[in-house]
Amino acid sequence: MSLNPYLHFGTNCREAFEFYRSVFGGEFLIFQTMADGPDDMPVPESEKDLVMHVSLPIGTSILMGSDVPSMFGPPPEMGNNFSISYSPESREQVDELLAKLSEGGSVEMEAQDMFWGDYFGSCRDKFGIGWMLSYNASGQ
Numbered sequence: 608m609s610l611n612p613y614l615h616f617g618t619n620c621r622e623a624f625e626f627y628r629s630v631f632g633g634e635f636l637i638f639q640t641m642a643d644g645p646d647d648m649p650v651p652e653s654e655k656d657l658v659m660h661v662s663l664p665i666g667t668s669i670l671m672g673s674d675v676p677s678m679f680g681p682p683p684e685m686g687n688n689f690s691i692s693y694s695p696e697s698r699e700q701v702d703e704l705l706a707k708l709s710e711g712g713s714v715e716m717e718a719q720d721m722f723w724g725d726y727f728g729s730c731r732d733k734f735g736i737g738w739m740l741s742y743n744a745s746g747q
Contacts (some may be wrong), residue, residue, distance in 0.1 A: 613690040613739055617682030620658035624672060626695035628642045628663055636662040636669065641676060650676050660723075690729065690737030698726045701740045708732050710739075 618625060636690040641648070652659075656675035664670075669711070671692055675683055695701055701718050711733030718728030718740065726742045 609669070609692075609694050611669045611671055611692045613692040613737075614670070615683040615690070616658070616672060616674050618657060618674055620661065620672050620674040624658070624661050624663060624670075627665075627670060631663070631665045633664055636664060641674075649678055651678070655744045687735070687737070690739045692739040692741065694741050694743070696742070698742050698744075701726055701742045702730055704738075704740055705730055708738050 608723065614620070614623070624635070624638075638661045639659045640655065641650040641657045641659045644650065644659055654674075654676045654679040657676055658672065660673050661681060662669050662671045693704070695704060698718075705714065705718050705728045709730035709732065712731045712735075715731060715737070716727070721727045724743060724745065726744075727740065729737065729739045731737050
């Protein structure tokens with residue numbers, strides 16, 4: 608189980624993470640663009656180079672991030688430009704935590720099997736904090 612910050616950017620995630628890597632060192636564990644997504648993901652051609660997911664180990668944590676394409680709504684603003692990513696030990700725990708965290712808030716994405724192999728769901732709690740819950744059966 609791990610708890611890590613997930614940063615959301617309008618269009619400059621790549622620039623931000625290159626900066627963080629220059630500060631903290633290390634290499635990206637994952638760096639994917641929107642073009643790496645499934646063929647049926649409706650991303651405009653002009654946004655295919657935006658970052659879909661990046662992860663940079665820093666100490667015992669992983670700093671993660673992505674750009675927010677126009678199809679997902681308005682660009683993030685200060686205050687809604689981050690989520691907390693948590694990796695519980697089972698699919699059932701994802702469902703349980705999503706239900707509890709979203710009580711009084713809202714589910715942004717129902718938990719489901721995703722193209723990258725995780726069982727994933729997200730919500731915003733009653734305090735406005737975004738949560739991303741992800742279980743990977745392979746332990747990766």
